[in-house]
Amino acid sequence: MKLLIRNGTAIDPHAGSERRADIAVAQGRIVAVGQAPEGFRADHTLDATGLHVCPGLVDLCARVAGSAGEARAAAAGGVTSAVCPPDTDPPLDEPGLVERLIVSARGFDGPQLHPLGALTQGLAGERLSEMAELRAAGCVGFGQGDAPLRDHRVLQRALQYAATFDLGVWLRPQDRALAAGGVAHDGEVASRLGLPGIPVSAETVAIASILILARETGARVHLCRLSSAEGVALVRAARRDGLAISCDVAAAHVHLTEMDIGYFDARCNLVPPLRAQRDRDALRAGLADGTIDAICSDHIALAADAKEMPFGEAVPGASAVELLLSLVVKWAREAALTLPAALAAVTARPAAAARLAAGSLQPGAPADLCVFDADAWWRVDDAALQSGGKSTPFQGVELPARVRHTLVGGRLVHSAR
Amino acid sequence: MQLPDAEQLLERLAAAIRPDLQPDTCLVGIHTGGVWVARRLHALLGLSTPLGSVHVAFYRDDYKTKGLAAGVRPSELSFDVEDSHIVLVDDVLYTGRTIRAAMNEIFDYGRPTSIRLAALVDRGERQLPICPQYVGAMLTVARDQVVQLRRDEATGRLRLELLAREGGR
Amino acid sequence: MTGNPQLTADGRLRHLLSIEGLPAEILVQILDTARSFVSVTEREVKKVPLLRGRSIFNLFFEPSTRTRTTFEIAAKRLSADVINLNIATSSQTKGETLLDTVANLTAMNADMFVVRHAESGAPHLIARHVGPHIHVVNAGDGRHAHPTQALLDMYTIRHYKGGFDQLRVAIVGDVLHSRVARSEIHALTTLGVPEVRVIGPRTLIPAQVERLGVRVYHDMAQGLRDVDVVMMLRLQNERMDGALLPSAQEYFNHYGLTAAKLALARPDAIVMHPGPMNRGIEIESSVADGAQSVILPQVTFGIAVRMAVMSILAGNQG
DSSP states (O other): OOEEESOOEETTTTEEEEEOOOEEEEETTTEEEOOOOOOOSSSEEEEEEEEEEEOOOSOOOOOOTTOOOHHHHHHHEEEEEEEESOOOOOOOOSSHHHHHHHHHTTTTTEEEEEEEEEEGGGSSSSSOHHHHHHHTTTTHHHHHHTTTSSSSHHHHHHHHHHHTTTTTEEEOOOHHHHHTTOOOOHHHHHHHHHHOEHHHHHHHHHHHHHHHHHHHTTTTEEEEEOHHHHHHHHHHHHHHHHOOEEEEEEHHHOOOOGGEEEEEEEEOOOSSOOOHHHHHHHHHHHHHTSOOOOEOOBBBOOOOOGSSOOGGOOOOBBOOTHHHHHHHHHHHHHOOEEEEEHHGTHHHHHHHHOOOOOOOOSSTSSSOOEEEEEEEEEOOGGGGGGGOOOOOOTTOOOOEEEEEEEEETEEEEOOOO | OOOHHHHHHHHHHHHHHGGGGTEEEEEEEETTTHHHHHHHHHHHTTOSSEEEEOOGGGGGHHHHHHHOSSOOOOOBSSSSSSTTTEEEEEEEEOOHHHHHHHHHHTTTTTOOOOEEEEEEEOOOOSSSOOOOEEEEEOOOTTTTTTEEEETTTOOOOEEEEEEEOOOOO | OOOOBOOTTSSSOBBBBSSOOOOOHHHHHHHHHHHHHHTTTTTTSSOSTTTTTTTTEESSSOOHHHHHHHHHHHHTTTOOOOEEEEEOOTTTHHHHHHHHHHHHHTTTTTTEEEESHHHHHHHHHHHHOOOOEEEEEEEETTBBOHHHHHHHHHHHHHHHSSSSSOEEEEESSOOOOOOOHHHHHHHHTTOOOSSEEEEEGGGGSOGGGGGTTTTEESSSHHHHHTEEEEEEOOOGGGGGGGTTTOOHHHHHHHBOHHHHHHHTOOOOOOEEESOOOBBBTTTTTTHHTTTTHHHHHHHHHHHHHHHHHHHHHOOOOO
């Protein structure tokens, strides 16, 4: 089947370019951007007049595995590759579970699923999982979700073993003891509201340990969800020293701070916690200078009553996969970045960090595409979200950019209205 | 409309009360205007019994609709109310609801032998079966107007004023 | 989130959840009203008919006989019907129980909830879910706030010091875990106290507490110098387990209030404590029972202040 996307503005984050160009697709792959090849006859055309066309979004953390509804929500958000953390129920520590997830995802109108395998059996933090087998089953990396490892010895050995097979290890840096009992950034707002705090040191102590062990073992490490200025500084210094390390930040943390908690708004109960304004600014600076590779949604669909609790008892997390593009475009406008530069943080750069063949408009690349209207403003409310999870700190907020069409492997998986 | 002179009404009221005085009669003024009137009567009558005051906020029957007003002051009844003779003093008698509230409050201090009622001005329109024994003057005033007692801070002299009723909340 | 969730659209008090964000006029109105209730409690009949026919539910998700009793007495003196509920919480169903309980009691025509909960913000959550005619009073939530305690402390200070605008006040002890301290800080700064100090070891002082408008002292002798009011906080025994303090004895040596340390304050300084006291841990017995202590009057004023809060709230509809 051949498809021609006509009259759109093509955004190539690799080239950093933005230009009016038709995109020709055949056999699920991009054939040409600009001039269609001689003799190309489209079976279908998609009119993208007034719209932008970019590579489909690569979301490094979206809990959409195993659910047709959440897969549709991801597609509605323009996401075509979703990395899923291993903290499913049961955890992804067996090849059979991983294969089943990937196969089931092919039956959904949603993104390509790229599971992370459990680093330890049952995510219990003690015995290593069968990482090589899990990779063969389709795992793109290994992590612990938010579950802790027993101690640094387990971390050191997990990194050594992963390095043996050149497997990526994805870790969310948080020292368990320093964060114990905390539900909000240990700063002005937590002090005012009497919420138990999570100090920045809970993140930096963990990053420092991981960096030391990564250097020692030669493991390829991806740090998930940075939250603090000091954390960004540690990663920046490590990268400057040549350490092969990558990292991401959640979209909410690019925009919000502890102040958004207001009077105990449980929708702002996130992991890691929203920190101070200077931390948010440092995260933005880290994205701009390449210290931080990617912005992910950190999507989770929570039941309606998960937030109907006192702040500290509410289930952390937010529905975010449908907001990802909008939040990146909003950041681009606020930080005066070009769309190609900003969108690289949700396309080319995360694809490189996860070693995925995605996030590109090069001929030959899979036709994973997102067609969106950068100037369409929409209001985040229950009706606007496809996801079963409606809780987000952005509820009621007007955001720019709405996805019109999403294609995965040349197949239209989402069209607005 | 010409309002009567409050100072003259005070004299008239004192003259009306004087023949009925018992040795232990106590005056009790209702906040705020009634307290001013009671204080002046107390002096004019040369009483040596304690002067009481009640602030009826906790007994008002319009609490449900109007809530508790700001500026509530404590009531002061420093004499033994049980078996006492009380003359309750208010500035402007109107529906009678304030008087009911004041009597209820007084009864929470004890059981007086008698309560009589003195008002500087009676504008009629009673909504409760309450009748004053001593009145300075009868006054007919339109419903959308309020008769208010004013007190000169320096001299303590009293005067009456006619105001438009505020749109109560 | 817009506006202060405690106030009605026209700025009157609808719920009392926290001192933070309340204008000084409302605090003063509560203190003034409380003064009248103090005189009521000195009468033969210690009751007024204001809340006759109203139902006040004491929802204590965390047990506290003492606080519950003062609210109960206050409500009864306002002629309200009082229903006490001590709700045991299992950690798993806490949240559900909270809103389910509230829904059930609302169906029983409750007019006011007095809420004590171990989680900061629980009364805010309840206030967001009650009908428009129901009022919520925070009787202590987690580490967040204990507004009626702070108000009775303000009443006590005004009673003994006449006002707020010339005072130096020190709050001493475990500020980190103290809802009382947080509410006191907001009340003192709102009422115009020019200098509020907090005194304690670094392990018990919250991050960036200076942002609340206080000066931090770690040396009690320095912190107490020339203060007019010393507000002591209760120290929970479990603080020794969390590596926050080595021992009660060392704590007392450095942060316990003794006659010698009190002598550094102004000679007419008053000593306060929200109770229950740990004698010999945060305060020496001779000071707790001494001439400068106003700890027992605090308890008396507590009932009048709670009567004032409940009667003002219940009268503010819509």
